[in-house]
Structure formats: C-alpha cells, structure tokens
Amino acid sequence: MKTIISKINAEDIDLNEIKKQAELLKSGKTVIFPTETVYGLGANALDECAVKKIYEAKGRPSDNPLIVHIYDEKEVYDLAKDVNEKAKLIMKEFWPGPITIILNKKSIVPDTTSGGLDTVAIRMPSHKIAREIIKQAGIPIAAPSANISGRPSPTKAKHVYEEMDGRVDGMILGGDSNFGVESTVLDLTEDVPMILRPGSVTKEALEEIIGNVQLDPSLRNKEDNKKAKAPGMKYTHYSPNAQVYIVSGNDINVMNRINELVKINKEKGLKTGVMCLDKNKDKYSGEIIKLGNTLEEVASNLFDALIEMDKRKIDIIYSEEFPTYGVGQAIMNRLLKSAGYKIIQA
Numbered sequence: 001m002k003t004i005i006s007k008i009n010a011e012d013i014d015l016n017e018i019k020k021q022a023e024l025l026k027s028g029k030t031v032i033f034p035t036e037t038v039y040g041l042g043a044n045a046l047d048e049c050a051v052k053k054i055y056e057a058k059g060r061p062s063d064n065p066l067i068v069h070i071y072d073e074k075e076v077y078d079l080a081k082d083v084n085e086k087a088k089l090i091m092k093e094f095w096p097g098p099i100t101i102i103l104n105k106k107s108i109v110p111d112t113t114s115g116g117l118d119t120v121a122i123r124m125p126s127h128k129i130a131r132e133i134i135k136q137a138g139i140p141i142a143a144p145s146a147n148i149s150g151r152p153s154p155t156k157a158k159h160v161y162e163e164m165d166g167r168v169d170g171m172i173l174g175g176d177s178n179f180g181v182e183s184t185v186l187d188l189t190e191d192v193p194m195i196l197r198p199g200s201v202t203k204e205a206l207e208e209i210i211g212n213v214q215l216d217p218s219l220r221n222k223e224d225n226k227k228a229k230a231p232g233m234k235y236t237h238y239s240p241n242a243q244v245y246i247v248s249g250n251d252i253n254v255m256n257r258i259n260e261l262v263k264i265n266k267e268k269g270l271k272t273g274v275m276c277l278d279k280n281k282d283k284y285s286g287e288i289i290k291l292g293n294t295l296e297e298v299a300s301n302l303f304d305a306l307i308e309m310d311k312r313k314i315d316i317i318y319s320e321e322f323p324t325y326g327v328g329q330a331i332m333n334r335l336l337k338s339a340g341y342k343i344i345q346a
C-alpha cells in the first residue's frame with residue numbers, strides 16, 4: 001500500500017495537509033498522527049470496516065479494545081452512558097491531556113472498537129495536530145499506539161515512519177511526542193476508580209481530584225498479569241529484539257553486577273546495552289543509552305531507547321530500576337513488560 005505522507009509543524013499547522021489526511025479518515029481509511037503521548041494509528045471509531053483495518057495494520061488481536069479519541073467533551077455523551085460525577089471531574093481537570101477514561105458504552109460504538117466489551121475507552125488528546133485532525137475529520141477516531149503489535153510504541157517521527165510506512169493509508173509526521181509513555185487508563189465504571197494502565201497522569205494527581213483510586217492489582221507480577229482488566233496489559237508488549245533485564249539493588253552493587261555481566265557477554269560474542277540515568281553513564285561499560293535525570297525524562301526517552309538498542313543490534317539489555325512513585329509507576333510497568341518480568345537482584 002502507498003502511504004500518503006504529510007510533514008506538519010505543530011507550531012505552524014498547514015491546514016490543507018491536515019484536511020487531506022482528514023479526508024482519508026472520513027472515507028474509512030487509516031491515518032497515523034502524533035499525540036502528546038505516542039503516535040496513534042487512527043480510523044473512524046464508528047465504522048467497523050475502518051476499525052478492522054487498524055487491527056490488520058498492527059497485527060493486533062481483535063479482543064484488545066481501542067481508545068476512542070474525541071475533540072469535544074460533548075462527544076462523551078454520544079458514546080457513553082452513566083457518565084458519573086468522577087468522570088466529569090477528571091474531564092474538567094485533565095482534558096485535553098494524557099488520560100483515558102473507561103465508561104459503559106452506548107450501542108453506537110461497534111463491538112470491533114470495544115473488543116467485544118460493554119465499555120468504551122475515551123480520550124481527548126492535547127497535541128495540536130491530533131486535535132486539528134480529529135476536528136477536521138468530524139468523527140471520533142479510534143487510535144491505538146502506532147507500532148506493530150508487541151513492539152515499543154513510537155514517539156519519534158523517524159521511528160514511526162520506519163516501522164509503519166506502507167502499512168497505512170496516511171501518515172502525519174509531526175515531531176516528537178512529549179510524554180513518551182501512553183495515557184493513563186482509568187476505569188470509572190466501578191465505585192472505586194481503578195488505574196488499568198499507569199501513565200503520566202499519576203495515581204497521586206488523580207486522588208487529589210476524586211479521592212481513593214486503586215491500581216489494578218494484576219499489574220504487580222507476571223502470574224497475576226494474566227487477569228489484567230485492560231486486555232492490552234495481558235499481552236507481551238514493548239519488546240525489542242534484545243532480551244531485557246532489570247537490575248535491582250543499591251547503586252554500587254548494580255554497577256558491579258552489570259559490568260560483570262557485560263564482560264561475560266562479551267566473551268560469548270554478545271553485544272550488551274545498558275540503560276541508565278545520565279548521572280551514571282560513566283560507571284558502566286557496554287553500549288550506554290542515557291535515559292535522562294528526572295522520572296519525566298526517563299518516561300519520555302524509554303521507548304526510543306529500546307528502539308535504538310535494536311538499531312544498534314544489541315543482544316542483551318540491562319536497565320537500572322526506577323522508583324514506583326509518580327510517573328515511576330508507568331516507567332516500571334513498561335520496563336517490566338519489556339523485560340518479560342526478568343529482574344536480576346544485584
């Protein structure tokens with residue numbers, strides 16, 4: 001398939017290019033566009049045939065539901081029923097932005113979009129290009145992350161182009177995403193709201209607005225993970241070609257253990273990568289990729305680092321461990337998944 005590419009600057013949007021891509025969406029085709037979290041692979045959320053093309057382009061299992069992206073809060077009431085007070089507070093506080101809410105769905109949302117569930121995931125992105133294309137298309141847009149199923153989600157124009165050119169009808173290349181991990185997914189259909197996927201809107205920030213929030217307990221370890229309430233959290237995900245290990249322990253032990261492993265791997269002819277905070281970069285041997293200094297920077301660089309490791313043909317990756325408060329929760333969730341829960345105690 002020939003992909004129609006538009007390069008658009010988010011700070012100086014070329015409306016004609018947006019309209020060209022919006023026409024594709026209106027006619028039931030697939031278009032990739034940037035959002036503030038990761039690039040999304042969009043199609044008309046209310047058109048079953050269009051939505052099927054998303055699953056095909058990604059090679060995604062059809063029981064994994066999609067997030068419906070909207071331009072205006074009013075659209076929530078067309079798509080969902082039982083829109084409760086907590087949902088209204090979340091929308092007011094965090095939209096447009098990187099949080100997705102799960103509500104009971106109305107019948108207008110096809111089963112293909114909701115993966116056969118009675119609920120629907122809705123998000124209003126804040127990225128200027130994402131907002132403009134949804135507005136111009138005039139329809140709600142189903143959009144999962146724009147990666148082949150199982151791979152790390154792309155946050156850079158270059159990465160999404162390399163992975164998806166030829167697999168979709170249209171593609172907007174519009175720079176880098178700023179948050180780097182996907183939106184927080186919050187289930188609001190039960191009395192106590194539950195985070196099904198941690199993201200950059202943190203549990204702490206949510207609790208300030210709506211009180212007690214639970215984290216889906218099945219996200220804790222590999223065994224429980226099979227029971228995850230968000231179907232997408234059950235699958236292997238964020239996997240580069242290399243084997244990923246998280247190395248846990250105090251700084252000195254982690255450093256010694258990683259350097260020892262790098263040496264052993266080298267003797268076996270294996271190429272080893274290390275992902276670490278900027279301040280630790282000189283402590284390690286092997287191919288270093290710096291993740292930044294703050295948790296926010298780590299979140300924004302993580303998927304790029306995994307993709308970069310593949311480009312460098314790395315066989316084994318060791319990553320430092322990160323704290324699980326704030327956005328650290330999302331970082332460790334993605335890192336554990338990409339490592340298949342393999343942790344080395346240093």
Ligand code: TXA
Nearest residue numbers: 037039040065119120121144145182183230231232233
């Ligand atoms: O930041 C994001 O959310 C990005 C950008 C493109 O907006 N999108 C994204 O979509 O990450 P996707 O499809 O890669 O992840 C959606 C997650 C999956 O884990 C899916 O199982 C879950 O949300 N989900 C969607 N609808 C759901 C529902 N009705 N109930 C439970 N989980 C749901």
Ligand code: MG
Nearest residue numbers: 144145153182
């Ligand atoms: Mg995804």
